[in-house]
Amino acid sequence: MPEIKIGQAVDVIVEQGLIRASFVQDISDDRIILLQITPPLPGSYINKTILVTYLTKEDRHVRRCFQARITEIREGYITVGRGFPVIIVKRLSPDEVCDLRTHQRHRPHPEMKIMIGEEYVEIIDISPSGAHLVRTVGVKSILRVSDTIILTIRNGAEQYNRPARIIRRWHSRGADGPEHLAIIFMAEKI
Numbered sequence: 001m002p003e004i005k006i007g008q009a010v011d012v013i014v015e016q017g018l019i020r021a022s023f024v025q026d027i028s029d030d031r032i033i034l035l036q037i038t039p040p041l042p043g044s045y046i047n048k049t050i051l052v053t054y055l056t057k058e059d060r061h062v063r064r065c066f067q068a069r070i071t072e073i074r075e076g077y078i079t080v081g082r083g084f085p086v087i088i089v090k091r092l093s094p095d096e097v098c099d100l101r102t103h104q105r106h107r108p109h110p111e112m113k114i115m116i117g118e119e120y121v122e123i124i125d126i127s128p129s130g131a132h133l134v135r136t137v138g139v140k141s142i143l144r145v146s147d148t149i150i151l152t153i154r155n156g157a158e159q160y161n162r163p164a165r166i167i168r169r170w171h172s173r174g175a176d177g178p179e180h181l182a183i184i185f186m187a188e189k190i
Contacts, residue, residue: 003056003064003095004024004027004032004052004054005024005027006024006025006026006027007023007024008023008024008054009021009022009023009054009055010022010023010024010034010052010053010054011052011053011054012034012037012050012051012052012053012087013050013051013052013053014037014041014045014048014050018167019167019168020037020038020145021037021168021170022034022035022036022037022087023035025077025079025084025086026077026079030090030091031071031088031089031090032052032068032088032089032090032091033077033079033086033087033088034052034086034087034088034089035084035085035086035087036073036084036085036086036087037087038145040073040085041070041073041087042073043073045070045073045087046070046071046072046073047069047070047071048069048070049067049068049069049070049092050067050068050069050070050089051065051066051067051068051098052065052066052067052068052089053065053098062097063097063098064095064096064097064098065095065096065098066091066092066093066094066095066096067091067092067093068089068090068091068092069089069090069092070087070088070089071088071089071090072087072088073085073086073087073088074086074088106125106126106127107123107125107126108123108125108126109155111154111155111156112126112153112154112155112156113153113154113155114131114133114151114152114153114154115151115152115154116133116135116149116150116151116152119135119136121133121134121135121136121181122134122135124180128185129184129185130164130167130182130183130184130185131164131182131183131185132180132181132182132183133180133181133183134178134179134180134181135178135179135180135181136178137177137178141169141179143166143169143179143181144166144169145166145167145168145169146165146166146167147165147166148163148164148165148186149163149164149165149166149183150162150163150164151163151164151183162185162186162187163185163186163187164183164184164185164186165183165184165186166181166182166183167182167183167184168180168181168182169181169182
């Protein structure tokens with residue numbers, strides 16, 4: 001049986017680069033019931049293979065994953081007395097350690113700065129393919145997952161604009177806490 005547990009947060013990779021957050025709602029025999037992702041998967045995804053990933057409880061830096069086939073998409077799966085829209089999957093492979101990143105990320109050089117519009121953001125880590133950025137506390141966000149944004153990147157005397165796509169967005173310390181953005185770079189400098 002899987003190491004994942006009911007109520008555990010997971011990430012679902014539907015297609016290359018399309019990562020969506022979900023939660024395990026139930027585990028029944030060889031089926032794993034996942035909360036429907038946003039935007040919801042349509043019925044055309046039944047019988048498609050996805051990758052389900054999660055961070056281990058013992059070491060939050062180790063990510064494990066397994067392949068699964070979508071067997072059903074249901075609007076009202078009942079658990080704990082409530083109905084939820086779910087994706088029902090069947091595991092196809094055992095768990096293994098995996099890394100979602102194309103390139104290893106590093107702390108930025110002290111002279112590197114990134115702006116979204118007129119706002120400087122904190123750079124947690126960066127690689128040739130993407131970055132983890134944090135916006136200032138209290139900034140009212142209109143950004144959403146899948147949005148394309150233009151970043152102004154300053155590295156010493158050099159400055160250029162680079163389009164990026166938001167692949168994950170979350171808040172630490174509650175909804176009013178800092179906004180985190182996981183982005184992938186889309187094209188070369190513009």
